[in-house]
Amino acid sequence: MNGRITEFIQHLASEKRHSSLTCDSYQQDLQRLAVWLVEQGSAHWRAVNGYDLRRYVANLSRQGLSGRSIARHLSAIRRFYQYLLRERLATDNPALDIRPPKSRRRLPRVADVDQINSLLDASPDDPLEIRDRCMFELMYSSGLRLAELASLNLEAVDRKSGEARVVGKGGKTRILPVGRKALDAIAQWMPVRAELAPEAEAALFVSRRGDRLSHRSIQARLSRWGGVKGADQKLHPHMLRHSFASHMLESSGDLRAVQELLGHADITTTQVYTHLDFQHLARVYDQSHPRARRRNARNHGDQKSGQEGSM
Structure with a gap:
């Protein structure tokens, strides 16, 4: 065989x-x-x-x-x-109608709001870190994919209107809002970029050599940023996008709006973040609702009764 x-x-x-x-x-x-x-x-x-x-x-x-x-x-x-x-070595294809079992969908990993704020508020220590913080502010501000960030050109970001024109999957373009913190980070990055990039370079984010920053370099720089700035988990670009989506949905509850911001063609792709939001609500419930805490309360009561009996 x-x-x-x-x-x-x-x-x-x-x-x-x-x-x-x-x-x-x-x-x-x-x-x-x-x-x-x-x-x-x-x-x-x-x-x-x-x-x-x-x-x-x-x-x-x-x-x-x-x-x-x-x-x-x-x-x-x-x-x-x-x-x-x-090759006429078989008479049919027996695998045509066989389907695999469905996998349990893994929920994306996200960072909490406090950790994101701590990482993005950290001060850059050199010109390349000014670029790095700008990239990560923009990813989190607008929920960008890695490829979308890497392909951004200078004219794609309108700092006056606070908007970015992003080309997503399938060549589809969407206009996204850019937050104040991200706009401030871009303003700090532009003078540094001018010293690195030749006039003909269109890319918003460039390397030390002045050419467009690669996907791999962006991933490596985010991982480095997390290590240097004290992240408690390994950071990767999609985590910032997941965190953006989860935090937006948690605050607004508007699934359709989050779908548009992320550029998802199918809302079922966006619905995974409702599960993340439910997990957050479930933790709050378990910690706060008196009936959810009855086991701990009962244990505490048993301990108290034991103490009274020994007195």
């Missing part, structure tokens, strides 16, 4: 020009399936049917693979059978 897998991987590499990383991933997934099929007594790809693959998916799930990982396995199997059909 491995011989057909090898031929398929060579096909991906030579004809489809897939990367070596993709080819390696496909090969590992298919070899894992081949081993399982041999253990089940099946030694021919042509003999595999939908029932076999449903059992295989169940086996992967029992081993702890997430729905996303199983979906990747199924994608490799479908592509493999497309190749076998083309």
Whole structure:
């Protein structure tokens, strides 16, 4: 069975020009399936049917693979059978109607308002930190994606009107408000930028060499900022966007407005932040409501009764 897998991987590499990383991933997934099929007594790809693959998916799930990982396995199997059909080595594609189990959606990590304020109020120690604080103020102020921040040009931000023109996913443009703190940070950054960037450079945020700052550099600088300024968790660009969304929803309760600000095409994408907001409310409830604290109160009462009995 491995011989057909090898031929398929060579096909991906030579004809489809897939990367070596993709080819390696496909090969590992298919070899894992081949081993399982041999253990089940099946030694021919042509003999595999939908029932076999449903059992295989169940086996992967029992081993702890997430729905996303199983979906990747199924994608490799479908592509493999497309190749076998083309080569007339199979009569159908048994993976076409197989669906992976749904993964439990992980809630995004956010920083609380006090931590955000502490980090962004920290004083920059050098010209590059003036740029860094400006970037992070703008990300949090307007809920920008990493790619949106990196692609910003000088003319995209209107400091008089307090607005930024952002090009998001799918080339869609949206106009976003820019907060006072972010506008102040931009005003501090502009003289520093003028010393670094040549006149022809359009990017708002530039490196020490004067060219547009890369995604990787922005990620590294935010991680560094968190370490230097005392963050209690590792910072990454999307955390600032998640924090913006969560804090906006917590204060306003306007899901549609937050959807527009984030540039989500589907409101169900934005609804994940309602779960974060509910978690916050649940913690407040547990800490504050007298009936939610009845166990602690009862324990306290038991202790008090014990003390009175001993007196």
